[in-house]
Amino acid sequence: MMTFDEHLGEYAELYALGVLDPEERQSVERHLAGCAACTREVGIAEETVVALDDATVPQVDPPAELGKRIAASASPAPSNVVAFQRPAGLGRQWALAASIALIVGLGSGVALDRGLGGSQATTNDEPAWQTIAASHFLHASFQPAFPGATPRLVAKVLYARDGSWLYVIVDSGAAGYRVVGRSEKGALDLGALRPGKSTSTLFVRTPDRPRSLQIVDQGRIIGSATLAALSK
């Protein structure tokens, strides 16, 4: 681990320019957390880099959906999910599990259980976790097929921005439930949800992203979710 004896020196400018290795950058950030003088120096360097940005970067209006997406993500998550603290040394898998717990918001940290439990479910889901961790993804909630439908379905789908996979998670035992995707080409049975310790899941690699998903129990649709269209 890189440390600084006193102050950052030239690393203030190197940090602001974004030329440092990840490890060096983390060392700088650790130093900044306790050094007001270097924080000011980095701030001055950053102002200069931003002056270059203002002079050279063409200004482009962001797509309208970006603001909505940020607003949706910034809305409060269920308190029983965000209350988890990161256990020491669990690293990336915890971060992923916590992210999914935040996104999915099902029950009392069920995604966290799956990520850390070392259970059969975690082993079965390992390819899914690895894929999700390396992807940009969106998510959508399943809605009941009709008002007052029973059993009440609490389920979400995470799906890759590029349409290459989707991951359905249901907050209950869902033995026998199947997931059907619908697209312009018609309906396709994507497979059965696998019951786990406290959730049921299905990870599917999809050559074509469906426009919608349905969860089906013995031929009866009990929930559906609409997916965003693939961006061209």
Next chain:
Amino acid sequence: MYAAYGRALFSVARNIFGNDDDAQDCVHDVLLRVWRRPESFRPERGSLRSYLMVCIRNEALTRLRDAARHRRIELKAVASKPEAYDFEVRDVVETERVRRALATLPPEQRSALALAYAEHLSHREIAERLNVPLGTIKSRLALGLRRLKSQLGPQEATV
């Protein structure tokens, strides 16, 4: 934050990635991170705008370099290596001020800065590209940016 700085942040990200999708993801993730950890910005750092823009820049560069490493491709393959690298100044208001400031830099500092800023190379990649020791490149970058700052002079604070 997004209403005030979204356009500038997206523009910086898009300029680095060269596409809308990656730029959107980057802006989304950085703003959410700052939103959830507001203590990460300290007033002595300067303006919130500059802090956010540099956060975007660092995040975008990290993703770009990770992707390049994973795909085992060069960020910018060059068949021939020109003697000097330079900036492209676009904004009509800032053009003259920045151009004048850049013109005062010694060529070696200007080239190193251009490779860092405009070509998005890391300090090690710049050293390799220019066949110059890493320590020398670090000094050129730091001195170049300090000199640029002094030439640009004080700017109005933006919060």
